Amino acid sequence: MTDTLTASAATDAGPRFAAAKAASRRLATATAGDRDRGLESIAAALLQAEDRVLEANARDLEAARAAGMADGLQDRLRLDQQRVARLADAVLQIASLPDPVGEVLRGRTLPNGLRLSQVRVPFGVVGAIYEARPNVTVDITALALKSGNAVVLRGGTAAQHTNAVLVAVIRDALSAAGLPAEAVQSVDDLGRDGAAQLMRARGFVDVLVPRGSAALIDTVVRESIVPVIETGAGVVHVFLDASADERMATEIVLNAKTQRVGVCNALETLLVHRDAAPRLLPVVADALQQAGVVLHADEAARAVVPDAVPATDEDWATEYGSLDLTVGVVDDLEAAVAHIERFSTHHTESIVTNDLANAERFLAEVDSAVVMVNASPRFSDGGEFGFGAEVGISTQKLHARGPMGLPELTSTKWLVRGDGQTRP
Amino acid sequence: MTDTLTASAATDAGPRFAAAKAASRRLATATAGDRDRGLESIAAALLQAEDRVLEANARDLEAARAAGMADGLQDRLRLDQQRVARLADAVLQIASLPDPVGEVLRGRTLPNGLRLSQVRVPFGVVGAIYEARPNVTVDITALALKSGNAVVLRGGTAAQHTNAVLVAVIRDALSAAGLPAEAVQSVDDLGRDGAAQLMRARGFVDVLVPRGSAALIDTVVRESIVPVIETGAGVVHVFLDASADERMATEIVLNAKTQRVGVCNALETLLVHRDAAPRLLPVVADALQQAGVVLHADEAARAVVPDAVPATDEDWATEYGSLDLTVGVVDDLEAAVAHIERFSTHHTESIVTNDLANAERFLAEVDSAVVMVNASPRFSDGGEFGFGAEVGISTQKLHARGPMGLPELTSTKWLVRGDGQTRP
Numbered sequence: 001m002t003d004t005l006t007a008s009a010a011t012d013a014g015p016r017f018a019a020a021k022a023a024s025r026r027l028a029t030a031t032a033g034d035r036d037r038g039l040e041s042i043a044a045a046l047l048q049a050e051d052r053v054l055e056a057n058a059r060d061l062e063a064a065r066a067a068g069m070a071d072g073l074q075d076r077l078r079l080d081q082q083r084v085a086r087l088a089d090a091v092l093q094i095a096s097l098p099d100p101v102g103e104v105l106r107g108r109t110l111p112n113g114l115r116l117s118q119v120r121v122p123f124g125v126v127g128a129i130y131e132a133r134p135n136v137t138v139d140i141t142a143l144a145l146k147s148g149n150a151v152v153l154r155g156g157t158a159a160q161h162t163n164a165v166l167v168a169v170i171r172d173a174l175s176a177a178g179l180p181a182e183a184v185q186s187v188d189d190l191g192r193d194g195a196a197q198l199m200r201a202r203g204f205v206d207v208l209v210p211r212g213s214a215a216l217i218d219t220v221v222r223e224s225i226v227p228v229i230e231t232g233a234g235v236v237h238v239f240l241d242a243s244a245d246e247r248m249a250t251e252i253v254l255n256a257k258t259q260r261v262g263v264c265n266a267l268e269t270l271l272v273h274r275d276a277a278p279r280l281l282p283v284v285a286d287a288l289q290q291a292g293v294v295l296h297a298d299e300a301a302r303a304v305v306p307d308a309v310p311a312t313d314e315d316w317a318t319e320y321g322s323l324d325l326t327v328g329v330v331d332d333l334e335a336a337v338a339h340i341e342r343f344s345t346h347h348t349e350s351i352v353t354n355d356l357a358n359a360e361r362f363l364a365e366v367d368s369a370v371v372m373v374n375a376s377p378r379f380s381d382g383g384e385f386g387f388g389a390e391v392g393i394s395t396q397k398l399h400a401r402g403p404m405g406l407p408e409l410t411s412t413k414w415l416v417r418g419d420g421q422t423r424p
Numbered sequence: 425m426t427d428t429l430t431a432s433a434a435t436d437a438g439p440r441f442a443a444a445k446a447a448s449r450r451l452a453t454a455t456a457g458d459r460d461r462g463l464e465s466i467a468a469a470l471l472q473a474e475d476r477v478l479e480a481n482a483r484d485l486e487a488a489r490a491a492g493m494a495d496g497l498q499d500r501l502r503l504d505q506q507r508v509a510r511l512a513d514a515v516l517q518i519a520s521l522p523d524p525v526g527e528v529l530r531g532r533t534l535p536n537g538l539r540l541s542q543v544r545v546p547f548g549v550v551g552a553i554y555e556a557r558p559n560v561t562v563d564i565t566a567l568a569l570k571s572g573n574a575v576v577l578r579g580g581t582a583a584q585h586t587n588a589v590l591v592a593v594i595r596d597a598l599s600a601a602g603l604p605a606e607a608v609q610s611v612d613d614l615g616r617d618g619a620a621q622l623m624r625a626r627g628f629v630d631v632l633v634p635r636g637s638a639a640l641i642d643t644v645v646r647e648s649i650v651p652v653i654e655t656g657a658g659v660v661h662v663f664l665d666a667s668a669d670e671r672m673a674t675e676i677v678l679n680a681k682t683q684r685v686g687v688c689n690a691l692e693t694l695l696v697h698r699d700a701a702p703r704l705l706p707v708v709a710d711a712l713q714q715a716g717v718v719l720h721a722d723e724a725a726r727a728v729v730p731d732a733v734p735a736t737d738e739d740w741a742t743e744y745g746s747l748d749l750t751v752g753v754v755d756d757l758e759a760a761v762a763h764i765e766r767f768s769t770h771h772t773e774s775i776v777t778n779d780l781a782n783a784e785r786f787l788a789e790v791d792s793a794v795v796m797v798n799a800s801p802r803f804s805d806g807g808e809f810g811f812g813a814e815v816g817i818s819t820q821k822l823h824a825r826g827p828m829g830l831p832e833l834t835s836t837k838w839l840v841r842g843d844g845q846t847r848p
Contacts, residue, residue, distance in 0.1 A: 025765075025789070025791075028791075029788055029789060108810065110808070110809075110810065114799055114803060116809060118826075121791075123821050124791065124821070202645070206821050206822075207821065207822055221626070221649065222649050225645065225646050227651070227652075227820060227821075227822040228651075229822070245844070248844040251844065251846050252844065252846060254846075255846035255847055259846070259847050341449075350840075359841075363839050363841075364453055365449070365453060367449075367452075367545075367548065367837075368837070369837065369838065370837075370838040370840060371837060371838070371839055371840070372839075372840040372841075372842065373840070373841050373842060374841070374842045374843050374844050374845075375538055375840050375841075375842030375844075375845045376845060376846045376847050378846075378847040379538060379840065379842075379845065379847055380838075380840075384534070384847070385534075385540060385838075386532065386534065396651060397547050397548070397630050397631065397651075397835035398630075398631055398651040398653070398822060398823045398835070399822045399823035401835050401836050401837065401838075402542075402836075402837075402838045403838075411821035411822070411825050412825050412826075413791075413792070413793065413794075413795060413825065413826070414793065414794040414795070414804075414809075414825075414826045414827075415787050415795055415796075416774075416794060416795070416796040416797070416799050416803065416804075417783075417787075417796075417797050417798070417799075418796065418797060418798045418799030418803075419672075419798050420669070420672040420675065420676065420798050420799075421798075421799045421800060421803065422675050422676060422678075422679035422680075422683070422800045422802070423679055423683050423800050423802040423803055423808070
């Protein structure tokens with residue numbers, strides 16, 4: 001009885017996954033020109049549907065306010081005329097990027113005459129699980145379509161009315177451009193069960209990209225049997241080496257922590273070489289505190305900055321996403337690398353130094369997606385790297401690592417052309 | 425109480441995973457020359473330890489015979505003097521390959537002066553779960569070490585004595601060459617629980633490669649929270665198009681099915697265009713039957729080859745690994761592609777045709793790791809592709825697809841060199 005009840009209570013998303021897969025075949029053999037026209041059609045449709053989108057967004061915002069959603073989250077959920085225009089612009093910008101599909105990556109003719117080539121092909125169906133940010137709905141859809149993929153979306157419930165309108169507008173625009181509307185699917189209406197089904201859709205969904213909080217990403221990594229690209233969470237470190245220039249150190253740390261708060265490449269932990277602490281910490285701490293940063297410091301750092309809050313054990317592993325910063329003093333480069341190895345999410349780390357050997361050791365020994373010398377970790381970003389668009393920042397080692405652009409949304413295929421070769 | 429009992433009953437493999445991870449850091453910063461000398465030391469030690477290896481292998485074989493293991497499996501488990509020599513040769517061969525680590529894949533200088541480069545780095549720790557084939561123990565270890573990775577092995581229980589000696593010999597040889605013995609770990613002694621712990625070792629093991637039967641691979645894919653590279657299972661198709669040359673068709677099909685049985689790139693299903701069936705099927709079937717192949721045919725094929733066994737529904741999805749072959753007649757290229765889409769494991773498929781448009785359509789529309797025109801699918805192999813060594817054949821789309829060489833056992837890292845840049 002229980003089984004029957006469960007089965008009838010939940011809507012089966014299987015037909016949507018199958019429809020996405022079928023549509024992905026049509027997209028994969030469409031030309032890049034066809035796909036770009038589809039994206040242009042979507043951009044135009046978003047501008048035209050502005051009223052409908054804002055109306056739905058107002059409903060979501062009202063519910064969010066009533067539920068007491070934090071201001072920062074409400075801001076991420078909010079659309080206005082300017083932001084809708086920016087969504088449409090982003091789609092056009094993605095359309096204008098070089099087509100990754102069909103690129104020949106390697107090739108050779110074997111001694112037996114077989115001609116081998118490895119070419120980029122779309123994954124097929126890309127799944128996305130994310131939070132209540134309507135811009136992700138448009139962004140990830142445009143990136144998927146540009147790279148020849150169909151997409152199945154599961155956005156945050158708090159954005160469901162906005163997302164429903166966005167998806168409807170996008171699908172109609174695809175149809176109008178002669179492309180399959182089924183290439184864009186949503187399981188938002190199925191609530192939590194939609195995400196659960198998406199994570200089990202192996203064979204239909206080729207890759208799943210979670211975007212959002214560490215908790216969301218961790219759930220997807222643990223529960224999904226669809227291959228996952230882990231993105232995002234960043235406990236980012238800057239290490240001020242003994243030889244660090246005072247002004248450079250101050251500017252990089254201030255920029256890393258305060259230029260934008262709440263992003264994954266913002267600074268969370270500052271490590272300072274013991275020999276440099278008396279020279280650097282007072283200046284750097286002063287600049288940070290003037291900018292409103294709350295310092296959580298270990299004992300050695302508090303000896304120099306006495307008004308800092310004592311750091312707790314949890315602080316070292318915390319991605320604050322706020323104007324808080326953990327500060328610690330380490331004995332040397334080796335201790336800094338060991339600390340990073342233990343607490344980092346392996347997203348981005350940077351050293352400030354004028355010592356060449358230490359710079360090269362830091363680059364070689366720190367095992368993170370992006371490792372920097374004398375630069376703000378805020379540059380760890382697909383846009384800054386010149387990718388034109390960013391799918392997310394991968395913190396795993398499989399398939400893609402660091403900022404992901406369009407090529408990271410593709411797979412490859414080997415083509416072999418012969419004239420009757422058999423294996424001796 | 426139950427928890428305590430469980431915890432005390434099972435041996436915790438955690439310290440081995442941690443030791444492998446620590447050793448991987450040392451390997452990653454060792455030079456290619458150091459790692460090659462380690463491999464040469466292993467090759468020499470294997471030859472020297474021949475007696476111990478064969479003695480342990482004899483014990484495993486005796487137990488296998490007593491347990492009634494099939495002859496084919498016993499053959500894969502068996503080592504002799506010649507096979508031990510071949511293991512050592514394989515290690516030397518892997519040592520002689522180009523080093524994948526440190527290769528610069530992309531790089532540029534950004535407008536703000538930041539210098540970006542993307543370099544190949546080892547994964548860190550590679551896990552392998554495989555069946556009772558001692559050669560895999562040596563092979564995968566040598567491939568992992570060559571690419572700068574530590575390795576955690578879980579081989580089939582039936583090979584446990586052989587593997588224990590091989591691992592001990594390899595570890596001693598690494599130590600003798602000044603490299604960390606801890607870089608090679610085994611959880612064979614923990615039985616099933618060893619595999620279970622390995623699949624949960626996220627954060628310690630960076631990638632898990634299952635090698636073996638479809639059932640083994642499926643279990644790992646479903647249960648592992650460590651990222652997996654799915655390898656192997658091959659329900660391989662050859663499609664004889666209407667224009668296929670009779671002699672070429674016969675040679676390719678015969679080679680694909682009989683040149684070596686029981687490998688993943690051997691033919692399992694033959695599809696024939698309806699218009700060509702009366703011309704091609706009698707000849708091809710006769711050649712196959714003379715070679716001892718049992719044909720399982722659909723109704724239309726049996727009209728031409730009446731002595732074939734009727735194909736069951738399961739036959740279409742079966743990887744026989746034996747001298748059996750499913751044969752079906754399809755209406756056209758589109759029907760062949762649809763059949764492959766439904767039943768293939770997306771490993772390797774080949775078309776035999778003289779029609780250019782059909783050849784190109786097959787290459788574009790068949791969504792498999794390797795797609796061929798007028799060639800035997802037996803060429804779908806890292807050795808044949810010129811990789812020098814093969815880690816396995818990936819049937820997934822993430823990270824690696826098709827035959828995997830050494831570069832597929834690496835990840836990448838972005839290095840960013842600046843002189844104080846901050847983000848505006």
